[in-house]
Amino acid sequence: MEHISTEFEKLVKKQKLTCDQTQVNIDKLINQINDAKQKIENDSSQSSTTLTILTSKLKTLSSQVIDNHKELHSSISKYSKSIDKKLKINLDTIWKPNVLLGKEDILNSILMSHFVREGQFELAEIFSKESNIPISDEMKNQFQDLFNIVEAIKKKDLKLALNWASEKRYLLKKNNSNLEFELHKLQYIQFLISGDTFSAIQYAKKNFSLFSETNFKDIKRLACSLLFIKHLENSPYSDLLAPSLWDDIEAQFKRDFCSIYGFSSESPLYTAVMVGASSIPPLIKVDTILKVKKNLDWSANSELPVEIPLLDSQRYHSVFSCPVSKEQVDCNGKDNYPTMLLCGHIISKESLLGLCKGNNIYKHKFKCPYCPTESIEAQARRVYF
Ligand SMILES: [Zn+2]
Numbered sequence: 582m583e584h585i586s587t588e589f590e591k592l593v594k595k596q597k598l599t600c601d602q603t604q605v606n607i608d609k610l611i612n613q614i615n616d617a618k619q620k621i622e623n624d625s626s627q628s629s630t631t632l633t634i635l636t637s638k639l640k641t642l643s644s645q646v647i648d649n650h651k652e653l654h655s656s657i658s659k660y661s662k663s664i665d666k667k668l669k670i671n672l673d674t675i676w677k678p679n680v681l682l683g684k685e686d687i688l689n690s691i692l693m694s695h696f697v698r699e700g701q702f703e704l705a706e707i708f709s710k711e712s713n714i715p716i717s718d719e720m721k722n723q724f725q726d727l728f729n730i731v732e733a734i735k736k737k738d739l740k741l742a743l744n745w746a747s748e749k750r751y752l753l754k755k756n757n758s759n760l761e762f763e764l765h766k767l768q769y770i771q772f773l774i775s776g777d778t779f780s781a782i783q784y785a786k787k788n789f790s791l792f793s794e795t796n797f798k799d800i801k802r803l804a805c806s807l808l809f810i811k812h813l814e815n816s817p818y819s820d821l822l823a824p825s826l827w828d829d830i831e832a833q834f835k836r837d838f839c840s841i842y843g844f845s846s847e848s849p850l851y852t853a854v855m856v857g858a859s860s861i862p863p864l865i866k867v868d869t870i871l872k873v874k875k876n877l878d879w880s881a882n883s884e885l886p887v888e889i890p891l892l893d894s895q896r897y898h899s900v901f902s903c904p905v906s907k908e909q910v911d912c913n914g915k916d917n918y919p920t921m922l923l924c925g926h927i928i929s930k931e932s933l934l935g936l937c938k939g940n941n942i943y944k945h946k947f948k949c950p951y952c953p954t955e956s957i958e959a960q961a962r963r964v965y966f
Pocket of ligand 1: 922924950951953954
């Protein structure tokens with residue numbers, strides 16, 4: 582993509598230059614005509630000579646304008662050619678067209694739940710009828726609630742969100758979520774912004790006591806901010822005015838809402854498409870290298886030979902594969918589970934025992950299979966994903 586944008590930048594620069602030249606030439610044309618008009622008005626006897634000179638000048642200038650136009654046209658047509666050339670990717674080698682054969686119902690229900698998650702309820706209803714996949718009323722109602730609340734948050738109205746958070750207080754606490762406090766905090770900040778000290782104090786008294794143990798530090802800070810209520814923007818509490826607090830609370834609300842109802846925070850279809858799209862370039866590269874150098878076809882294996890660079894938000898750890906034994910390990914397993922070595926590398930408990938070979942867990946040193954760090958078995962820690 583970088584190549585394309587540099588090439589486009591060059592094209593845009595060239596076009597701007599051509600446009601500027603055309604503008605200059607057209608201005609010249611107008612000036613010549615005005616000059617000739619002025620001359621004829623001053624001395625009509627010279628009109629024939631003036632017009633002859635003008636015609637010849639206009640010819641030259643208009644041919645220059647035509648040239649400019651041609652140049653501009655050719656550079657615009659280069660855009661599409663350049664896109665075609667740069668994005669000419671043959672996906673045949675890295676996709677399996679039959680992978681979804683016979684799984685149309687799964688695909689349809691994924692699509693439908695995506696529509697519901699995006700708030701496209703009408704579309705989901707039509708899709709449900711046409712694909713014969715029943716729509717889950719429970720899920721629809723839950724997301725309808727979510728969208729109503731998010732809509733209110735966008736209008737800076739926190740009432741619905743606060744009601745929901747107080748109803749789900751127990752579950753939120755269980756998930757270690759501080760959503761309810763964050764919502765109250767934002768409501769309190771609104772009183773600060775409006776300069777209403779009395780209401781701010783009343784609100785804090787009424788609502789913050791519930792969080793005195795979990796958020797005492799935050800509450801102290803919010804209380805102190807009252808001292809600067811007249812000029813918050815120039816105080817150490819200016820961060821309380823950040824407009825991004827609204828975006829943050831919206832994102833947190835969506836996340837915690839989905840988590841309570843057992844949904845992933847992003848639509849699975851969205852994640853799959855994003856991960857799929859960002860995997861295309863490295864997969865094509867790997868495919869080319871493997872074919873040229875080793876005459877191997879990676880699609881013959883179920884495991885990718887390279888790591889695909891993904892965003893942190895796109896990484897999931899529901900499955901752990903031990904890099905030593907190459908086996909999938911149950912994260913909640915009794916005897917075999919993921920363990921982290923002193924260096925931070927994670928292998929399965931069984932592989933760790935294999936490395937220690939039954940030696941003294943406090944004395945026998947072994948080297949990590951992935952880095953030079955040496956450690957003893959007792960230093961390894963169980964990891965929960
Ligand atoms: Zn290591």
